Amino acid sequence: MTMHVFDQAISLDTVAPGQFVGRTHPAYANMIGPFGGITAATLVQAIMQHPQRLGEPLSLTVNYAGALGDGPFELQVTPVRTNRSTQHWTLSVLQNDADGAPVVTTTATAVTAARRETWGVSDTPMPPVPAPAEVARQLLFAQVEWVKRYEMRLITGAVPQVWDGGGDSSLSRLWLRDDEPRALDFCSLTSMCDVFFPRVWLRRAAQVPAGTVSITVYFHAGSAELAATGTGYLLAQARAQEFRNGFFDQTAQLWNEAGVMLATSHQVVYFKE
């Protein structure tokens, strides 16, 4: 049985406790370096594999300090504080520069937590949308490889066909799953929080260079709810709040087909001009 390409891409070798070696995978290549979502997923993978882990992911912040080059990288993961029901992690990715000196390419923090059943309610219910089978599959922005690893059925907010500066909204909604289908887990959910093409392309109808600076994911589901989602589609929604002086922010929500909110996510993105 062949390992799913997503599992290949996030696989890690343990060097020492909290120290791993990974390598970029061509199937998740972006314009420069790997897709940011796969880097974030690899960080979650390192936490999931850490022998001292308590509980499941609750929050994750990843800062993209510099582009990863194709090839191996080192990943350091430290549980800096363990409480009764939460655990705080710091993480970094390093890669050797041209002179062989290790350079930080990514910093991150995360919190894992032991969840327990409580009162709950959703204040951002899933919007009414057509079912996945009623929405045509599309290949959004075919120029990068990682996009082909996802089945995307876009409901609203496509990549503009004409770059005429005439955009009027930054909202996109799409049905989403791995292609080939793969049962959802914390790693793939993390990656899916970063699948949205730059909101500046949509809002401005201008294809300017853009790249995520920092992304945060809040996990609202535990492993049981992820398992119940299985290989089903997620409804993924993103919109920007403010574009100003070279940066914009984006808020995103991901529900499963049953309407359960799985994750909310935010990012701040660099754009040119």
Add this chain to the structure above:
Amino acid sequence: MTMHVFDQAISLDTVAPGQFVGRTHPAYANMIGPFGGITAATLVQAIMQHPQRLGEPLSLTVNYAGALGDGPFELQVTPVRTNRSTQHWTLSVLQNDADGAPVVTTTATAVTAARRETWGVSDTPMPPVPAPAEVARQLLFAQVEWVKRYEMRLITGAVPQVWDGGGDSSLSRLWLRDDEPRALDFCSLTSMCDVFFPRVWLRRAAQVPAGTVSITVYFHAGSAELAATGTGYLLAQARAQEFRNGFFDQTAQLWNEAGVMLATSHQVVYFKE
């Protein structure tokens, strides 16, 4: 001339490059330990005072790993990577435990950036609200000291008068400024991103214990826009997205009176039952 109490609370002594000593200030005390906003502001202060700083704050994530006790604490700030126009920081707060051993109470990452003028637009315009003078000043939740350091004029989403489980919205909007007035800067803006009482109190009309686990702030304004805001009011808005199994998330926006988006913020919060 007496120093403003906010400046007293975030003041730091430099021990070595990137190593500071601060101390909790009784004027910003919360139920247990200091107000989370003042801790976040102190981290920004450390970055602002760092001799190697490039640019101005763009993003900040603070993870509250454990309660700070009253007294001195150590703050470590490292610029881990400096690019042409962005700089990536890792930060931590430590305090000695009962045995005198240093323990991490807070972890954080931040990005500073050199902003330059570009195209921009707001996709989350300020909602129509009455002017500050038309809204009565209120002391929300008088049981903690730090709340008295802010002038709050609540427009919608007050602390429930009756804890009857009958809440139906998690949205609050208020006009906000320091009391005494103080010209806005990155530190005070950071603190103001955390002034909202727990959304679970409002949505559920139940005053259960709650505390921020992790907060992220995206700064959309540069120092010039902050200076132009001066001692004016900010419109601060927060709402939750999902409450589930002991945690909820919150999104927040802060505009100045002229309607300029200054910051967006997100947090994930622990709650009991």
